[in-house]
Amino acid sequence: MENVNSLIQERINKTEKLKAMGVNPYPSGYRPDISISEALDRFGDMEEETLEKESGLYNFAGRIISRRDFGKASFFHIKDRTGRIQAYIRKNKVDDVGFKIFKLMDIGDHIGIKGRLFRTRTGELTVLAEGLVFLGKSLRPLPEKWHGLTDVETRYRQRYVDLIMNDHVKEVFVLRSKIIQSIRKFLVDKDFLEVETPMMQPIPGGATARPFKTFHNALGMDLYLRVAPELYLKRLVVGGLERVFEINRSFRNEGISIKHNPEFTMLEFYMAYATYEDLMVLTEELFTHILMENLGSLVVEYQGMTIDFKPPWPRISLFDALRDTGRVDEKAFHSREDAAKAAMEFQISLLPRDGHGTILTKLFDHLVEPQLNMPTFIIGYPTEVSPLSRRNDQNPDLTDRFELFIGGREIANAFTELNDPIDQKERFQNQVALREAGDQEALFMDQDYVRALEYGMPPTAGEGIGIDRVVMLLSDSPSIRDVILFPHMRSIETGSGDETFEENKDK
RNA sequence: GGGCGUGUAGCUCAGUUGGCAGAGCAGUUGACUCUUAAUCAAUUGGUCGGAGGUUCGAGUCCUCCUACGCCCA
Incomplete structure (x- = not known):
């Protein structure tokens, strides 16, 4: 004690x-x-x-x-x-x-x-x-009346004290709540239905990410905390819920950083009879709505830079963006070997199983992403890194997909959904091969999802938006921990008497 | 996983070349019926993150561990 x-x-x-x-x-x-x-x-x-x-x-x-x-x-x-x-x-x-x-x-x-x-x-x-x-x-x-509480560790571990002492902190979380309300209103007004899908999933899916694993005692089965709600939401589209959205937590068993928390909040929405191009327009509309409603301006100061959200935002293909840096040899776009050579130059770590598209995407992440401060849509993602996206009609090695970058960070990811069950099954099989080769982020085979597609999913586009990162941008917060009330921290030594911990340790 | 930095009173922070562990605020006691970082006087409070080492002597130097921050992977 x-x-x-x-x-x-x-x-x-x-x-x-x-x-x-x-x-x-x-x-x-x-x-x-x-x-x-x-x-x-x-x-x-x-x-x-x-x-x-x-x-x-x-x-x-x-x-x-x-x-x-x-x-x-x-x-x-x-x-x-x-x-x-x-x-x-x-x-x-x-x-x-x-x-x-x-x-x-x-x-x-x-x-x-x-x-x-x-x-x-x-x-x-x-x-x-x-x-x-x-x-x-x-x-x-x-804490003291004049200097207040500044120790970041105490601020995060004892957020209640932080909230008492630092009015600005409360304002950030009020803004967070308002942003989420704006989003909800925007989508409901467009006839989207808000739903809740499982956070505990027998087969995790919807994103290439390492999941948390847990165990259901009564059922005697492993369960995973979801890395994304995607595959369940698309099952609902198959079921005729043509416009659905969910705003809630996903979990990824990965490192913690200024822009990653193990649990984070994502908006995902799916819209039948829409394409990824429609979603770019919708995304511009959504951000305009959020910004005008909460800040009354489309111009935001973020960490010393001025970000102008006035649409339309540039749309650049991933390969062109990489070319425009002038730092990658043209040959890298034509052969895996040359792409690998280019990656080596920038000390980007590659795995033997990485294909040409994966290597180019890694180059993009390293060279281009941190430079994309103004809202920018990057389109034309390789099929290899997009196992749930529809292939592009002109070039089947690319997909009808975009990611949105703002402030040097990925804010949204969207694509026209792959609704061909046979192609989807093959993509899953490729992912399973990667998993067997040791990739813990690769997708699992989800037979039930394939079966759902076999019943027929209408042409659909879907998008995920990282809510925490949006709140960071609008509240000028440098760290994701500033927009999450109780960010994850290592537990301080609890001593030997912590039975709950001991009981669960073996699992 | 690697590099750099930080950890001293409830809070915010000093601590010199290795030589008695400090300040302000808060608290306590006393004075005070328009103050706002109230004022004045007195005063309590320490596992210097933890363990080990070097030394006559360690908050300070060395090693390991730990938590936090930043950068990289």
């Missing part, structure tokens, strides 16, 4: 004193009748004389976040979800017991204040307390 330090002990002692006075340190049932922002909005601009006449008695509630004590009076600020306001308590305005209770309160405690508003000599709108209710004891001291 953790050592109880003197600061916590001091607060426990105060709690005991409150109890001795007959005060419940954790009461329930108190209801504020005005929020802080409401009070500020309604009375903030009022002249002092009007304020005196108009301001009635209100019940406020909030957490004490600062205090300036005098002998028989005190100024302090309280904070609720909507804002912060100053309060003033005077011994002769509340009774002796009330003031004694206040003296036992600390920064961090929750308090209910009955009072009316006035303006101090310095002009700040302030609640003059006529009564107070103790609403909840905080046993741990909050």
Whole structure:
């Protein structure tokens, strides 16, 4: 158990004193009748004389976040979800017991204040307390008032403290929620149906990525956390749900970085009778909608660069983008050997099983992707790296697919869906061969998905958009951890008594 | 997996050439009924991330481990 330090002990002692006075340190049932922002909005601009006449008695509630004590009076600020306001308590305005209770309160405690508003000599709108209710004891001291909490590890591990101390953090997560609402509204207005598909899947699919594995005891079977909802959503299109979308978590058992969290949120949507070209237009429309609704502008400052989202966005083929760098020999586009040679020049690690298309895509990822700051559609992905995409009619080695890059990162991936069950089965077989050759990211054979296609999927296009990355762009956040409330961290040594961990270790 | 950096009081941080572990804020005690980083006086608080080593002596030097950050794979 953790050592109880003197600061916590001091607060426990105060709690005991409150109890001795007959005060419940954790009461329930108190209801504020005005929020802080409401009070500020309604009375903030009022002249002092009007304020005196108009301001009635209100019940406020909030957490004490600062205090300036005098002998028989005190100024302090309280904070609720909507804002912060100053309060003033005077011994002769509340009774002796009330003031004694206040003296036992600390920064961090929750308090209910009955009072009316006035303006101090310095002009700040302030609640003059006529009564107070103790609403909840905080046993741990909050970080310092001036520097606040800056230690990133503590900010992520104890997000609750981060949220108390850093208003900007809360704003990011409010924006995140609003962005998701905008997306939902945009799609619902276009007659898309929101659905939920399995996160625990017997066969993981829909993306080339390493999955997490778990075990269902009652069924006696392995299950995987999904790496994408794709194959289930497309089964629904086969079933006649011609426009579907899902916004939820996917899981990838890969490294953690500034742009990767093991669980992340993705929007995937599928639209029958549409092509990947239609989706480029739709994507521009969607981003315009999100940006105008939440930021009121199509121009965004991100980490010192200015990103202009005004459509149309350039569409460049992957090979052309690679050519345009001028850093890859033309021969690399025509033979695997020369592509491999080019990759070696840039110290890109290759595997013997990597085909020509894979090598060129790796070159693109290395040389082009980080440079694509303005919204850019890259089209013409090799079939080899696109096992679920429809082949291009002119060139079957390429697919009807695009990825969207913004701020040097992949934001979206979309394609006209492969709805030829025979071609799909062959693609799966190629993936299985890669898996057998040791590629842990390769797709599994999914017979049921092939069977679904055999019933006939209408011509369809689908897209996945990384929500976390979109929120990063719109909130000017450098790390994905800044837009995920509880990002993954290594667990701190829990000691030998952690039975839950021991029990699951063998699985 | 590799490289660089960081870890000292509840929080934010100093700590010199290896020589008594510090400051501000918070806390405690006292004064104070218009302050807002309130003020004034006094004062408590430490597994210097962990283990080992070098040394008369280690927060400081060395090795290993650990967590976090950044870069690379």
